[in-house]
Amino acid sequence: MSVVTPMKYDEALAKYEPVLGIETHIELGTASKMFCGCATGFGAEPNTQVCPVCLGLPGALPVTNHAAIDGIIKIGLALNCRIVEWCRFARKNYFYPDMPKNFQISQYDEPLCVDGFLEVEVDGETYRVEIERVHMEEDTGKSLHVGGATGRIHGAVHSLVDYNRAGIPLVEIVTKPITATGEKAPLVARAYATELRELVRSLGVSDVRMEQGSMRCDVNVSLMPRGAAAWGTRTETKNVNSLRSVERSVRSEIERQAGVLSAGGTITQETRHFHEDTGTTTSGRSKEEAQDYRYFPEPDLVPMAPSREWVEELRATLPELPAARRRRVQAEWDLTDAELRDVVNAGALDCIEATIAAGADAGSARKWWLNELSRRATEQGVELADLPITPEQVARVQAMVVAGELNDKLARQVFEGVLAGEGGPDDVVAARGLKVVSDDGALAAIIDQVIADNAPVADKVRAGKTAAAGALVGAVMKATRGQADAGRARDLILQKLTTP
Ligand SMILES: [Zn+2]
16 A cells, blocks of 8 residues: 655645545433433443343343433434434444444434534634434444454454443434534534534433543545536544644644645545554545445334424523624623633633632633633643532632632642642631731731831832832731732822821
């Protein structure tokens, strides 16, 4: 196989226009599987959550999980889809060791939800990603290849199969071709996956954890020469399992395909694997066409015919969706677009909102979470929400700042103590002796000493140069190891030096 050098990204974009398509699989968080009563918990001992139905034993009959259909209809509604009045399951026939029935129950030409859209934002511009379909299917089991270096089948000594995942309700969300994104294509792909994850999470129907595989993206990329009318051949990078990898896989596929095309080669329609370490994709298998699967209507299940009343009942249960929520907090917290982006990108929306609910003002809540606490989360390599501090505790610290009991510097020490497991804010303040010195008697003695030590500066202030008082305030702060109330100290200094 000849190796073609990938083309530099900017050069590739100057010559070619990328067209994307994204298929996302989301495992629903139902208590039981799609067509049987088996439990669905993640991480159980292999092959302990199985039964004749999900093992495909002869004579076993599937029964549709009502809660799963609720879940997919909610996703369809949140994605602005039409929920069809009648549809069927279909058998997708193929052999794979992790699929004991030798067919997957899916939907083919009669999906449950159709023609939706999801708007995503990249660098202040809105892209409308059209949704072709949202359909219901079941997950496969999992193969574990043992003995190879990479965990892939290549080089493995033997393989094990775990059927716990077989039959877990799986929703597949398929976009229409995403065009006219130009050099923003990788960012649009990432923004779409991000927004979709937020949307599904807000519905409470899945935990959408990409690292655990409960959300997985297959990313289709093709290139067409700029100005051409016909789309190029696409590749499908399978099971991309992080948002960052979605972006990187698109970029790498654009560079690779541009290299192949400009060298006079052709793109093979195939699946590809993305490698986190190199940031590139390698060839998987040649892509099957729909006819290879010999789809036919599933004979063991009745059609689905969700009544309009049922659909409307579900619509009424939809929560505030992420886009609407962002618009609301932007107005309520008086944020610029850039400030809102910072909050969202930091994953701080929930934390800030809960801190405000606990009594802090919006500006302070945002300041603590985006600065001090974000910095510490980065240091510890955890998500903001996983820091061992609650929004109530952040609000309590801010309340002490407002009451003049803490200044910002001391507040940061309180956060440090709480994060180090020294207890709640009040415990840390007491244990570390972190109260602001605002008692006038105690301050006055310190100020007298500072004035005596800095006579030339004090003379300047006496002569009317009040700006010079800053140096004296600094000296007071130093003498109290930052625990003085700086505003009060300044007032007292000016009173002492300028009052006739
Ligand atoms: Zn089962």
